[in-house]
Amino acid sequence: MRHTISVLVENRFGVLSRVAGLFSGRGYNIESLSVGETTDPQISLMTIVTTGDDQIIEQITKQLNKLIDVIKVVDLTEVDHVEREMVLIKVAPRQEDKAEVLRLTEIFRGRVVDSSPRTYTVEITGDEKKIAAFVELMRSFGIKEFVRSGRIAIAREGIKKGK
Amino acid sequence: MKKTGAEIVIECLKREGVRHIFGYPGGVILNIFDLLYDEKDIQLILTRHEQAAVHAADGYARASGKVGVALVTSGPGATNTVTGLATAYMDSIPIVVMSGQVPTKLIGNDAFQEADIVGITRPCTKHNFLVKDIKDLARIMREAFYIASSGRPGPVLIDLPKDVTGDKVPFQWPDSVRLRSYNPRYEGNKFMIKQAVNAIQKAKKPIIISGGGTVLSNAAQELRELAEVTDIPVIMTLMGLGSFPGTHRLSLGMPGMHGTYYANMAIQNSDLIIAVGMRFDDRVTGRLSDFAPNASIIHIDIDPTSIRKNVPVDIPIVGDAKKVLKILVNLLKQEKDRQWEAIRKAWLKEIQSWKKARPLTYHYSEDVIKPQYVVEKLYELTKGNAIISTEVGQNQMWAAQFYKFDKPRHWLTSGGLGTMGYGFPSAMGAQIAFPKKTVIDIAGDGSIQMNIQELATCVIYKIPVKVAILNNQYLGMVRQWQELFYNERYSHTHLDLVPDFVKVAEAYGAVGLRAEKPSEVEPVIKEALKVKDRPVFMDFIVDWKEKVYPMVPAGAAIDEMIFEEEPEKKKKKLRAVK
Ligand SMILES: Cc1ncc(C[n+]2csc(CCOP(=O)(O)OP(=O)(O)O)c2C)c(N)n1
Ligand SMILES: [Mg+2]
DSSP states (O other): OEEEEEEEEEOOTTHHHHHHHHHHHTTOEEEEEEEEEOSSTTEEEEEEEEEOOHHHHHHHHHHHHHSTTEEEEEEGGGSOEEEEEEEEEEEOOOGGGHHHHHHHHHHTTOEEEEEOSSOEEEEEEEOHHHHHHHHHHHHTTOEEEEEEOOOEEEEOSSOOSOO | OEEEHHHHHHHHHHHTTOOEEEEOOOGGGHHHHHHHTTOSSOEEEEOSSHHHHHHHHHHHHHHHSSOEEEEEOSTHHHHTTHHHHHHHHHTTOOEEEEEEEOOGGGTTSOOTTOOOHHHHHGGGSSEEEEOOSGGGHHHHHHHHHHHHHSSSOOOEEEEEEHHHHHSEEEOOOOSSOOOTTOOOOOSOOHHHHHHHHHHHHHOSSEEEEEOHHHHHTTOHHHHHHHHHHHTOOEEEOGGGTTSSOTTSTTBOOOOSTTSOHHHHHHHHHOSEEEEESOOOOHHHHBSGGGSSTTOEEEEEESOGGGTTSSSOOSEEEESOHHHHHHHHHHHHHTOTTOOHHHHHHHHHHHHHHHHHHSOSEEEOOSSSBOHHHHHHHHHHHTTTOSEEEEOSSHHHHHHHHHSOOOSTTOEEOOOSSOOTTOHHHHHHHHHHHOTTSOEEEEEETTGGGGSTTHHHHHHHTTOOOEEEEEEOSBOHHHHHHHHHHSTTOOTTOBOSOOOOHHHHHHHHTOEEEEEOSHHHHHHHHHHHHHOOSSOEEEEEEBOTTOOOOSBOOTTSBTTOOBOOOOOSSTTOOEEEOO
16 A cells, blocks of 8 residues: 655755665665755655555554654554645647647646747646646647656644544 | 864763774774874774674674774775674674764765765664764764664764864763654553563463573563563574573573474464564574464564564564563562463473474584584583684584573674674674683684684784684585585585694694594693683584584475484484483
């Protein structure tokens, strides 16, 4: 199963490679990883999306916790949370398809952030499903370039799944 | 008052109670070596190889329980420590290794003798530091010792750029260490401990498996009480030897690949395993799907990642073995009217029948020295009181099987990594910690050549380590696998040339002795034990055909053991070991 794990770490050099090394060294897989400073510049937050059965996920969270520079590990999958990812897609539609690209962008609440005579660059934000659906639709128009930010996630306040 | 970085390092070492450092100099670490030139309180032992310096620090730590320290230069000096760090890491040994580094301005420039040692050693240290700012130096020194020795111990590396040891700042010793991201948990969960008590009360066929964690947490006394109060037999893993007396009536010896038949049978038939400070290594469990099919498991370990890593656990208790066992024993003692002995009778009897059926044996010979006989004689003549280190291979397994350890911290072996070349330098480190004790490295003729240069160190510092070489002219353990599993195709395991170890020893100014017949074994050992001012090599020319038995082939269940065939005929006496 896919898990989104949020890892609070000391903002020191080498921390990223400790975390990445843990995954590669133990054969765990990273689907996406995003890192950024928190409001406290001494602390960074990593959001890691990984897959594995319960036993592997238990090991991953324990092993992360064991790293000296890791302050806190939360498996967001266990709590109600919001996930977002941003992608930038450069499409090169034929003249007759251009209107359709713009229409779809609108429906998905995306934005055209750059355009050239032959291409549009669309920014779109959302959860996994929404992004997958949009990307699928764009495929037929010819995707020239594609970047994704990696997922970020945050727990919803108050309500927790389970107990 | 202002101090240079090097002065701060020395001052911090003193405050940590360090008396000995094992090291090797080089350009960028000179600031520190220069201070050691007239340092009175700290002695630097100059080894002949950085790997040996780290193993020596490791042996020092295992034997004494204190943090071992090594000091090396950058680049090749630092990379030479990797095997030592990995060895200590796998066995959770508290050491601090300080390496020199090129000046901060040059880092990343492929400067002369630059190596990214923090990057290289990240996966084989508990933690490591690059000191980029001298202002952090004292704090990092303090944290390094704290991290190495607390929680689940392990090696820590500190990389010291030359300008950091050369610059000056006002020195301030941090009063305490506070790490918001590292708080090892020592107290076991009370509720879980109560569950453990219940499980122990209900169990009909319980066993204890004790590992290196029991030794590290100094919990041998508590473990013994647990066993004696409840009459539960104890199995010690390779790392756990000495955590419970090997001669105790409840001892079943070692489990797993070269464990005793009765230890493995007890595990397979048990209904409750109390695992203390051990991590269910594959050499212990054999084929996991068939491991202890009827047992529920209580797992006491300070490292949460050890729990449920390899086997499902019914009652996990994260905490320090000593603290947890103390509470557990107290709770069990409150059951005053419980007749533990009567309850345990049938189970102990069943175990006794396995002991009778297949004791730990070997076939003694009068013509050729059996390696097991050498270990038995070493045990006898040192009355079981020596600190024993080993190399890796058959020598290591025979030492584990035939030397009975009654006390913790008398057994130094590379269990997790299986590092050939570990035994001699680690014995050296242990001897530095305990100058008066008898310290013996039980070695193979292959392994000893991996750090044989330390003869010089031992001679110079008058370190009277004894090395018992079980000389079979082979990389014996590998040869054994080839014989059993590779159609006797002995690809590159015959050593072709083994040096004359007596002459090698003598060339260094050490004592060299040789035994070629069984009758010479005892006199050679006695002679060696008399030497107090220099190292001794004992070259035992042993039966090269000898194999380590019993054996669980890799990937088999631990009750699928192979035993030694009966010797062809007559004269040869079967020797049972009590
Ligand atoms: C550094 C290292 N290289 C290779 C091995 C693989 N290995 C395990 S046992 C062994 C043979 C050891 O030979 P020797 O020291 O003569 O011991 P014996 O088994 O003959 O007692 C080897 C090569 C190892 N454990 N460590
Ligand atoms: Mg050999």
